[in-house]
Amino acid sequence: MPVSVVGLGADGWAGLTAAARSALTGAEVLIGGPRQLDLLPARDCAGERVAWPTPLRPAVPKLMAEHAGRRIAVLASGDPMFYGIGRALSQELGPDALRVHPHPSSVSYACARLGWPVEETEVVTVVGRPVARLAAALYEGRRVLVLSAGAASPNEIAALLRERGFGPSRMRVLEQLGSEREDTYEGRADGWDHAPGDPLNVVAVDCRRDPAADVPRLGATPGLPDTAYEHDGQLTKRHVRAATLCALAPAPGELLWDIGGGSGSIGIEWMRTHPSCRAVAVERVPERADRITRNASALGVPGLRVVTGAAPGALTGLPAPDAVFIGGGLTAPGLLDAAWAALAPGGRLVVNTVTLESEAVLTERYRCHGGDLVKLSVAHAVPVGGFTGWRQAMAVTQWSVTKPWPQPIRDAEDSTVTTQTAGVPDAPEVPEVPEVPAARATVENEKDQTT
Secondary structure: OOOOEEEOOHHHHHHOHHHHHHHOOOOOOOEHHHHHHHHHOOOOOEEEEOOOOOOOHHHHHHHHHHHOOOEEEEEEEEOOOOHHHHHHHHHOHHHHHEEOOOOHHHHHHHHHOOOOOOOOOOEEEEEOOOOOHHHHHHHOOEEEEEEOOOOOOHHHHHHHHHHHOOOEEEEEEEOOOOOOEEEEEEEEEHHOOOOOOOOOOOEEEHHHOOOOOOOOOOOOOOOOOOOHOOOOOOOOOOHHHHHHHHHHOOOOOOOEEOOOOOOOOHHHHHHHHOOEEEEEEEEOOOOHHHHHHHHHHHOOOOOOOOOOOOHHHHHHOOOOEEEEEEOOOOOOHHHHHHHHHHOOOEEEEEEEEEOHHHHHHHHHHHHHHEEEEEOOOOOOEEOOOOEEEEEEOEEEEEEEEEEEEEEEEOOOOOOOEEEEEEEOOOOOOOOOOOOOOHHHOOOOOOOHHOO
């Protein structure tokens, strides 16, 4: 029996279509938030009313199982498939088990009131998520709609805008969109002094950057200014970082392992390429792990997962990656083998190093697996007395390779089909990563020496 998923606006019962009303009046069980359930007239909707518990997501399968075989209607705010319960229900029951009745979303209402084209408006939700996510969407001249978590959200948004150098931005709070109590108030983030209002609100932000702010300007591509990061010297510098992200080639929805996280710059800029990109940073030093978390929050990707521990041991139990970056600890026994084994065919591995010992390891792996082995050199102009000269940074050796797909090979004698891994033919077995003497163990995070 299909589950009806009905989107409700702030206008409640009056704003529903005939089909949506029919689904609700015929339901034996009505599931929703207390506010949504209160919008239904008791005389028309006689079904058993069940309020969602907290946390909501784990309760979905339990409630669906408890009421299996009954006519169920689930209530949602606006469009159920836009940051709504529709996603969880589709994942749990399958899309064919649902009958969705959408309502105009708060984004549609807000853009209609503001005169903003929906397709040109950035949308960020802070419902059940950190407000720090907004930082990744802040660019001069952009229009952003923030789906608020409650009455306190506008003040939190204004504080973040000031902190990130966007104090001059115009903010408009749109409350109870679509209802008779709809209201709007506005102000600049750097002078925001409004008291908390209605919890049902959306915040519209016209992004304006303060050129005098002591915050570096951030672009949309990898290679953010080094000053954007809090670090102790353990940082892949911007030019090498940009080349590294290019080699890693992030795509929407993919997961990166950033091994030897340092300041977290590779994982952070991987996640900034698309909102659905995910990353796990593995860092053995607790102070640096804490620093990665702070950097991720400041740069708009608070969802970056940080694992404190030494690889390869700390990799156990992590979800399978689409790409792996090794920026430190390359000489740890078994690390390269563990990273390679974790990748599925088509996965990418990128390794940076500055030491001769680690370069020898990469050269051998390159001989076995192919890929690209490059030397990255960067020089900066610096004063030399009354003149200007070049100061060369340590050159970085980078190996990048894509794990090949197994290819069927037909035996010429017996016509049987076997599977062989594509790559360098007749490659010798990959040697074990040699252990390094204790004196060299201090060069565990070679990524940090690339600065």
